[in-house]
Amino acid sequence: MEDACTRCHNSMTGKNDMLNSDRNHVCTCHDREGKIKIDPQLEQTAAGPDNKNKSCELDCLAEGEPISNELKAKIIQDIKDLPPMPQVVIKIQHLISNLNSDTKQLAEIIESDQAIAAKVLKMANSAFYGMSGKISSIHQASLLLGYRTLGEIVTMAGAADLLAGKMPGYGYDSQDLWRHSLSVAFASKLIVELKNKNLIYEAHTAGLIHDVGKIILDRYVLEKKKEINDYMAREEKTFLDAERCFFGFDHAEIASEICRAWHIPETITLAIGCHHQPSISNGDELSYILHIADYVATMGGIGYDDDDFLYEAEKGAMDFLGLKQEEVGDMIPKVIEAVGQF
Secondary structure, three states, X not given: OEEEOOOOOOEEEOOOOOOXXXXXXXXXXXXXXXXXXXXXXXXXXXXOHHHOOOOOOEEEOHHHOOOOHHHHHXXXXXXXXXXXXXXXXXXXXXXXXXXXXXXXXXXXXXXXXXXHHHHHHHHHOOHHHOOOOOOOOHHHHHHHHOHHHHHHHHHHHHHHHHHOOOXXXXXXXXXXXXXXXXXXXXXXXXXXXXXXXXXXXXXXXXXXXXXXXXXXXXXXXXXXXXXXXXXXXXXXXXXXXXXXXXXXXXXXHHHHHHHHHOOOOHHHHHHHHOOOOHHHHOOOHHHHHXXXXXXXXXXXXXXXXXXXXXXXXXXXXXXXXXXXXXXXXXXXXXHHHHHXXX
């Protein structure tokens, strides 16, 4: 059975048992202006060329509950309580975007935070960079590894502790989120090396923090864990579907809010917010890169959800990037090897 959104007029298809007058349904219009109630009796289709850049999804709200604005406000408040990204990482983000900056400035900023500097040296000496035991100072690292590579390591050092904890709501052990985040960062780099090297730093950073929204949502998922698990099993739905169903938004949307709170550049923030649906990004290349990188990591088994077998790349995403299936397949063992060296 099909329904059409009364605002954007996109058509949606849902199971007949989900489209009945006893439940509320909303169309997630990605103009960010809110949720629009769908008339369950509508059976019109109004998709057309004017709608090709709009994407609406039929979200079945758990047990017919309305979306809680209070819940979302509380979750947004939680973002303020999340440990901030270290200032050195934010400064590095802006420094690298400045074409007139240099390695001396980069080294000075890193050395201003001793804890970050120590982690940077440890990561720089990892087997992945082929410099085991060769780097003894930040200045030396900047000379041997290069400007952008050192910037990537700084971002990893800043995110490591934040992403390394257990997440009982989602069922993640310690290091699960960190390993998956690393894998998406590495996969993003592999894609941009093939398609657009100018985005290599942004792609790596976006991959590293793309799932940070789950850190905020975990406690709320834990509170509804049984209901969510029952819903996913009954409807054969993913965790992403469950987030939208029970909360009215997903971890990608929350992650984009976190990025804004951290003053992450808007190019990265947009890609993270759209990484599950790059078609809503109005043709943003980084959003598509991040989406396929997430797909590569999951297909390589560096995921962490019980629903990984349901994961699919959005239709047309690989075509948008001009990627072939065999190219994507070749990336999987490279990503697995890279993550194994950290």
